[in-house]
Amino acid sequence: MSTPIRFDSTDFPENDAEEIWREGLNAVFEIQRPKDPPVPFRAKMESWPLGSVLLMSHVVGGDVEFQRTRRRIATSGIDHYLVHCLLDGALVSTFGRDTQQVSLGSVIVRDLVVENIGFTRDAPMVTLTIPRHAIDARTGGALRMHGLSWEATDPIGLLIASHMRSLVSVASSMDEEQALVAGEATLDFVAACVLRRAERWAQSGDPRLTPVIRAQALSFIEGNLADMSLGPARLREILKVSRTALYELFEPMGGVAEYVRARRLDEAMRRLESPLHARELIGAIACAVGFMSESTFNRAFKERFGCTPTEARRRRAAGVSTGGGATAAANAASRQGEARGVGIRTAATIRSLGS
Template identity: 30%
Template sequence: MQQTSAADRSRRLSWNTADIRPDQQFAYYREAICQAFMNLTPEPTAAPGFLARVDTLGLGDGAVNRVNFPEHIVRRSAADIAASSRRCYYLNLKLAGRCRIQQAGREISLSSGQVGIFDSGERFALLHDRGPALQVASFWVPAEALDERLPSPPDFAPARVSDDPFVGHLIAETAQVLNASALRASDAENARLFDVLLDLVALSLSRGSREGAAEAASLADATWLALRRAVDRRLREPGLGVAAIAATMRISERYVHKLFERAGTTFASYVIDRRLDGAARDLKDPTMFGRAIGDIAFDWGFSDLSHFTRRFRHRFNCTPGDWRRGSTTLVRKSQ
């Protein structure tokens, strides 16, 4: 079987069985996952037809394969391994349904939001169930890309790395961000974030101490990314403070301040600026012209209108009313 080459992985490829006759859909799916991943042996289901979609997108030397499918079983046999020219790891972010991974006498299960890793160099079985519609983002990791990050040759059974008590939530967050943003980001940005993800996985598999891990530059980058996302999700909460965010992130308040300082700002400044940006967008939104300025300010977490007006003027060199009037004037002129 012709497998996808390293050059092919640098671009996007897609397979969709909806375009194939029902009696040929499963065979087409089998061909697709063998090209996107490596030689695999999926087992056909009793139901007629097999609606599935496979998309692969290059991430530096690796790739992310997004797969939507119904319940079924996938195996990697000794013959599949012998026919493969390269070894890799599969780092799977489960998006919908459940998957049980059986390898080397061990079984782990992945539910939505969890991340697990297993080795293409050993036989395995993937039992995809709890459908009917299942989805996974599987990161194709060249073996050497992870091995070189580890202090000794790896010898591990499948592991649910998102369970790591310190970096597990960062692994899951980084995998989710990379999966969600890969199509919009540049090749360089994707490659860099993929490297961060691999650094985190390597830390989880081999970290000696929490203190040493916390000082790793890649860990700090991933924590900063997850920290901003955590703050952005809660921008509209009045009284949002460092303590609440630190508890959500499971890091210390001191480390939160340290990461904002590292980025050249403070927690308070970041929150104010993001809230002002959100309010400014709403003030220019024609669908929001009927809403009072005060209501928009309160929606974005400001509890004092005069404070909002003062900070808005300082940021945009005009009052919220002038900002809005400029937008309404443009709307009227275009009508």
């Protein structure tokens, strides 16, 4: 049988329960709950790995803000979509200048590389966590999926919501092979649905080649962040594509230069929050991620994250880093014992999807 990861706040003292719950979602969100007046914490969470998909049933009482911040995007180490089905309560999502009021029974998609804030109130929901490459492999990629939604009155939306609820009802009774089949079938189904609804970024040439070229481009960028010559000309040389094709490939990401700059800054944040780089000078980190000038790096870093590199390092040293690294997880596991490691196991499962 497929063994779910279960959490119920009533099984633990209140302070411990909230800490364990936060650990489970720390891979994805920064979480804010009301402090004045304090609200008693209550939550339930149950998740089932289905191959490269994670199915989760989740509810937390009261008002909660789930923040996917630029800092969290940089340090979480995940590149997934969330597909939510709202069962009750209230859910409002904001991203950029847009606000989306989610109706009961509807299905919505969230892209975890997009900054957004979700506000919930007593909102049980079912969620599919899906690695980006798992959808891209089935759709050809280059889809605008963040904010995509189906109302409960939409026949396709009703089918998706019914499928997600059905998965929850049978997931615990499936063996590993059945769970894998269910996960692959769910991926095929979701991909077919988004293909009919999502807009595709404009592109020329054979669209089947786009995911391959994109993967090559992103892999090259990740391995060459320190290369000062990394830019459009270098990528065109490596990929053997035209200027127009390269522009279209990176247009959804704001362009080649913007994407490279963002990845360099994200890698810098990761190093600043890593104990392995605690003794490394900030100037050395700036150079290691491809910045020629420390002052230019400092300005760009503050623009992206709202704090200076020095302030980011001080936060980590003070114990308020939000990266949720393996060392912190190991310390928490030791402190709380194996029975209380449910949050850590949930976070580890989210991070390992599709790997």
